Amino acid sequence: MTEVLFFFAAALAIATALGIVLLENPFYSVLSLVANLIALALLFLLLEAQFVAFAQVVVYAGAVMVLYVFVSAYVGQPDHTPRPSGFINRLAPLFGLALFAELTIAVVGSGLQMLNSAGPDVPATYGTPAQIGELLLSKFLVPFELASFLLLITAVGALVLAQKRRGLDP
C-alpha cells in the first residue's frame, strides 16, 4: 500500500513539476504548482510528518497560491513569443540532467546505512502538532522568533514595493 501511494504521489509530483516548466500560460503553471504541492503533502504524510503536510496544504497550497493566482490574473499573459534558441536554453536541460545524475550518484554511492532503511520505529506522537510546537518553543526558539521577525520585515517591504511613488509611476 505504501509503495503504491509513494509511486502515485511521485509520478504526480514529477508530472506537475514538468507542467510548471513546460506550460506556456503562467496561470496553468500556477495551477500545476498547486497540484505539485498537494502531491508533496501526500509524500509528507507517508513520511509521518502530519503537521508539515497540513501546513503545506493550508498555508502553501491555500494561502500563498491565492496570491499567485491574483498576480497571474493581473499581469500574466501567455508567453507566445518563440523561445530564444540561445546557448543557455539549449544547454539548460542537459545541465539539469547532469546535476540529477550527479546527485543520484552522490546519494546512492554514499553507502550510508541510514539511507537504505525506512528509518527507526517512531512513537505515535511523531510529527504531531504537539511535538512540533514543543520543539519550536524549546529547542528552536531563536529560529522561530527570527522567522516571525522576517515575516514582519517582509510585510513592510511588500507595502513599500506596492505603494505609488510620485515621479516614478507614469
Place this chain on the structure above:
Amino acid sequence: MTTTWYVVLSALIFCIGLGGLLTRRNPLVILLCLELMLNAANLALVAFARAWGNGDGQIFALVVMVVAACEVVVGLGLIVAIFRRRLPVDADELSELRG
C-alpha cells in the same frame, strides 16, 4: 520505502525546477520554479527527519516554508511594480542593471 527513494525524487524535482529557472523568461514562472526547488529541498529535509526519527528536520522544513512565503511576497510585489511602470514583464528585457 527507503529514504533513498525520497531523496532521489527530491533531487529530480529540484533539477526540473533548475531547468525551468534557466529557460523561462517570465518572472512569474521563474518564481514558480524557485518554489519548486524549495519544495524539493523540503521533501529531502522531511525524509531525513524520518530517517533520524526525530522532528528537527520538520522544523527546518517549516522555516523553509516561511522563507518561501517571504520570497513570494517580495517577488510578486516586484512583478506588480514592474507591471505598473509599464515595463516589459520579461527577465531578458529587464537588463538595465547589467554590468
